[in-house]
Amino acid sequence: MSEKQRNLVIVSGYYGFGNLGDEAILEQLVSELKCLVLPDHIVVLSANPAATEKAFGVKAAPRADLCRLLQLCAQAQLLISGGGGLFQDSRSVGSALFYSCHIAAARLAGAQAMIYAQGLGPLQSDLALWVSRCALSLCDVISVRDTRSAQLVSSWGLTAELTADPVWALQPSPLPIAYQRELDKVVSGRERSAARLVGLSLRPSVDLTDAHLTHLLQALQIALPQDAVLVLLPLQKEKDYELLDRFYQSWVGLGRQGLLIDPAGLILPSQWLSLFSQLDFVVSMRLHALIMALHSGVPVVGISYDPKVSSLLAEFEQPALNLTKETSGPAWSSTIKEAMDRRAQLVATFAAKAEAAKNMACQNFSLISRILQR
Numbered sequence: 001m002s003e004k005q006r007n008l009v010i011v012s013g014y015y016g017f018g019n020l021g022d023e024a025i026l027e028q029l030v031s032e033l034k035c036l037v038l039p040d041h042i043v044v045l046s047a048n049p050a051a052t053e054k055a056f057g058v059k060a061a062p063r064a065d066l067c068r069l070l071q072l073c074a075q076a077q078l079l080i081s082g083g084g085g086l087f088q089d090s091r092s093v094g095s096a097l098f099y100s101c102h103i104a105a106a107r108l109a110g111a112q113a114m115i116y117a118q119g120l121g122p123l124q125s126d127l128a129l130w131v132s133r134c135a136l137s138l139c140d141v142i143s144v145r146d147t148r149s150a151q152l153v154s155s156w157g158l159t160a161e162l163t164a165d166p167v168w169a170l171q172p173s174p175l176p177i178a179y180q181r182e183l184d185k186v187v188s189g190r191e192r193s194a195a196r197l198v199g200l201s202l203r204p205s206v207d208l209t210d211a212h213l214t215h216l217l218q219a220l221q222i223a224l225p226q227d228a229v230l231v232l233l234p235l236q237k238e239k240d241y242e243l244l245d246r247f248y249q250s251w252v253g254l255g256r257q258g259l260l261i262d263p264a265g266l267i268l269p270s271q272w273l274s275l276f277s278q279l280d281f282v283v284s285m286r287l288h289a290l291i292m293a294l295h296s297g298v299p300v301v302g303i304s305y306d307p308k309v310s311s312l313l314a315e316f317e318q319p320a321l322n323l324t325k326e327t328s329g330p331a332w333s334s335t336i337k338e339a340m341d342r343r344a345q346l347v348a349t350f351a352a353k354a355e356a357a358k359n360m361a362c363q364n365f366s367l368i369s370r371i372l373q374r
Contacts, residue, residue, distance in 0.1 A: 006111065007041050008076040009033055009372070012102040014084055016046030016063065020235035021167070021288030023055075024269030025083045028166040029116065030056045032365040036372055043072055045102065055267055069102065073109035078371060082116035083145065083166050085308065087135070089128035096128045100135035107138045114371055115142040117166050117364050119308055120149040133158075141371050143364060146311060161367060167291050168354075168361035172273035176265055183278055186229045186259055196228035196340075199282040199298075201289035202247065203240050205305050207323040208285070216303075216321075217250055219332035220283070223340060230258040231279060235272075235286050237263045281340060283321075287312060294318075294354050299346035301339050316350040 011029060014022045026044065033042050039058050046052040049060035061068050073079065079102060086099040103113045115136060123129045133156045136142055142160040144150050153160035175183075187197065198220075202208070220230065232248050234240035241263075248260045266272055276282070276289075277296035284290050285303040290312055293300045302313040304320045313320045319339045321332050339346060 006075060006077040007037070008072060009037055009042050010069075010072055010076050010079040010102075010106065010111075011042065011044045012063070012079060012081045012099060013045070013086060015044055016048035016052050016060070018048075018236055018238055018263075020263070020269055020272060021286065021291075022084050024167045024170055024272070024288060024292075025117075025165070026052075027056060027269050028170045028361075029080070029083070029364075030058055032368060033058075035365070036369055043076075045069065066101075066105070069105055070109065073106045073111050076106060076109065076111040078112045078114060078368075079103065079106035080114050080116045080368070081135075081139070082114075082118040085119045085121070087118065087120050087128075087132040088122055089125055090122055090306075093125055093128045093131065096123070096131045096135070100131050103135045103138050112371055112374070113139045114368070115139050115144070115160075116368075117143050117145045117163050117361070118149065119145050119165075120152050122307065123152075140374075141367055143367050146308070148307075148311060161363065162360070163363045163367070164357045164360035165288075165291055166361055166364055167269075167288055168295055168357045169364070170270055170273060170295070172277060172296075173268055173270040175271055175274045179261075179265065179271075179275070182259060183231075183275075186257065196225050196281065197231055197279045198224055198228050199231045199233050199276065199279045199284070199289070199293065200244070200247070201233045201235055201240075201282070201284035201286045202243050202303075203236070203285050204243055205285070205323075207305050208303075212323060213247065215332055216283075217247065217254075219321075219330075219336055220251070221254055221256065222330075222333040223337035224256075226256075228256070230256065232258060232260045233275075233284075233289060234261065234263055235289055240286075281343065283336065285309065290318075294350055295358070297347060297351070297354070299339065299343050299350070301336055316353055318346060318350065 042058040044052050044060045045063040046060045052060040087096045106113045143163045144160045145165045150160050150162045232244040248258050251258045276292040282293040282300045300318050302320045304310045
């Protein structure tokens with residue numbers, strides 16, 4: 001096939017699983033690609049191709065269908081791997097192997113390959129390190145979203161562009177009317193400045209025990225004003241909803257007011273950005289709940305269960321709750337209450353850094369444009 005007939009751009013990542021962070025990355029990436037190529041020339045490898053096509057207006061193919069991938073690669077100009085944290089072995093080496101195969105297939109078929117704003121690691125085994133290094137060495141362009149990943153790539157003798165998570169560049173889109181009405185309803189009859197809409201994002205983790213959940217419930221009960229409304233945010237319904245529903249039941253059982261968001265009606269991740277912008281404060285385990293909050297000018301307290309969360313909190317100088325065996329309700333409640341009292345100061349602390357992150361995220365588009373023009 002001649003180079004002129006190579007007009008596809010294949011997107012490889014953790015897409016089609018209903019994870020808001022990854023879908024938000026995809027929404028931003030697709031918006032960038034649509035400025036450079038026709039929508040029909042964009043093919044996303046997805047666990048749910050039909051849903052991906054409907055949501056983002058591009059073509060999609062089953063992510064695990066190797067034969068289909070090879071057919072697509074023969075027509076592809078470029079395979080984009082990312083963003084997110086694809087090269088890691090927190091559970092097994094399987095993730096690093098899977099995404100390495102996508103890159104290898106593209107290169108063997110004569111297409112270019114690009115690492116798009118990824119965060120690398122943890123890579124604990126020698127096999128995962130070797131596989132990841134080999135995969136990145138096959139790529140024409142490497143961009144990473146944090147300095148730790150940039151240093152790792154450099155230690156491999158490769159060159160990486162330091163950008164930022166693509167979600168920093170995502171623009172909000174309006175909430176569906178029904179969701180906006182629900183938010184308006186919980187603050188009606190009170191001055192907006194007195195209503196505390198506090199977002200809570202949790203995810204299942206081996207490090208998050210029932211004792212931690214009890215401590216967190218007690219801490220929020222102590223730290224939040226009596227009129228605070230706890231807005232529970234299931235960023236990945238399949239994994240988060242049951243956990244948050246249990247927390248919600250416990251919260252309202254204490255006579256407190258809460259709102260459990262049903263993610264089914266929020267089709268686009270950018271609609272979540274509009275939701276985050278209406279919160280006063282966010283407590284979160286999930287990385288992209290923290291990014292969306294900071295993106296919207298909302299201060300946070302993070303729950304540090306993963307190095308990527310700890311790194312973000314340190315970079316933006318936001319307080320953290322650490323998942324340790326010794327964690328107690330009083331310690332957490334004082335951290336949350338102090339952060340609530342220092343909201344304006346926390347916003348001033350991260351405002352300039354958030355603006356810088358948005359500018360750095362825009363560099364991802366420049367890198368794609370450059371490689372497609374070769």
